[in-house]
Amino acid sequence: SCSWNPDSLHHLPVHPLWQSPLTIPGGTRQSPINIQWRDSVYDPFLKPLKISYDPATCLHIWNNGYSFLVEFDDSTDRSIIDGGPLENQYRLKQFHFHWGAINDWGSEHTVDCKFYPAELHLVHWNAVVYPTFEEAVMEGDGLAVIGVFLKLGARHEGLQTLVDALPAVKHKDTVIEFDVFDPSCLMPSCPDYWTYAGSLTTPPLTESVTWIIKKQPIEVDEDQLEAFRMLLFTSDGEEEKRMVDNFRPLQPLMNRTVRSSFQ
Numbered sequence: 001s002c003s004w005n006p007d008s009l010h011h012l013p014v015h016p017l018w019q020s021p022l023t024i025p026g027g028t029r030q031s032p033i034n035i036q037w038r039d040s041v042y043d044p045f046l047k048p049l050k051i052s053y054d055p056a057t058c059l060h061i062w063n064n065g066y067s068f069l070v071e072f073d074d075s076t077d078r079s080i081i082d083g084g085p086l087e088n089q090y091r092l093k094q095f096h097f098h099w100g101a102i103n104d105w106g107s108e109h110t111v112d113c114k115f116y117p118a119e120l121h122l123v124h125w126n127a128v129v130y131p132t133f134e135e136a137v138m139e140g141d142g143l144a145v146i147g148v149f150l151k152l153g154a155r156h157e158g159l160q161t162l163v164d165a166l167p168a169v170k171h172k173d174t175v176i177e178f179d180v181f182d183p184s185c186l187m188p189s190c191p192d193y194w195t196y197a198g199s200l201t202t203p204p205l206t207e208s209v210t211w212i213i214k215k216q217p218i219e220v221d222e223d224q225l226e227a228f229r230m231l232l233f234t235s236d237g238e239e240e241k242r243m244v245d246n247f248r249p250l251q252p253l254m255n256r257t258v259r260s261s262f263q
């Protein structure tokens, strides 16, 4: 487990959402976790992840009071992932991010106890086996979430179109049309990933997620991270609370092995 450096001036903030003893009684596969690189096990039978998104399936961006979500039309198999650790193809439903108030933390997963300033989650569901997303959320093989770490570096041109739209969804429960966006532009070039059996990291916290965490981060610049931090948890008219530190604390690994697609 990660023992935080006692000298560090900061103690990780815990947002009210996650302050309550937010535990699933008897939970054995909760997320997020620390990925200890040396404890991950190379699995030569893991396939490359296949991603095929149709940019025209993009619908809108909305601020749901936890994060901002970009939602997709998941009524057909036009935007899907397949391969990797998955036995079926999974349909893209939405993507969103988790980030910190400062660059020292913000990601949900850590690698060797290192936080990244933010983490992208692309949420997919098993429409081959389950009739609706809501049912898939309740099943062990119902969801597949791709996690991509964001690190401070060069400006990300693909992300900028998203950043430019954020002022329009500043407050909770605001939404704007966003009709063409290809999330493939947010994927790192390296195919390597870790995978493990986990859960959603906000309510309903169901243990229904096959996590696929990309090894290589993407680079974004300070202005782009600051744009995330100007969003609000609060609705228009309420006392403003900046949307920051919307990540869940690390959860125990328990009886799980993290597999890697690379040696």
Ligand SMILES: Clc1ccc(Cc2nnn[n-]2)cc1
Binding pocket: 121, 123, 137, 145, 199, 200, 201, 202, 203, 204
């Ligand atoms: Cl449906 C749903 C519920 C919670 C979240 C938040 C989350 N869970 N795992 N990563 N992010 C995403 C989608």
Ligand SMILES: [Zn+2]
Binding pocket: 096, 097, 098, 121, 201
């Ligand atoms: Zn998430």
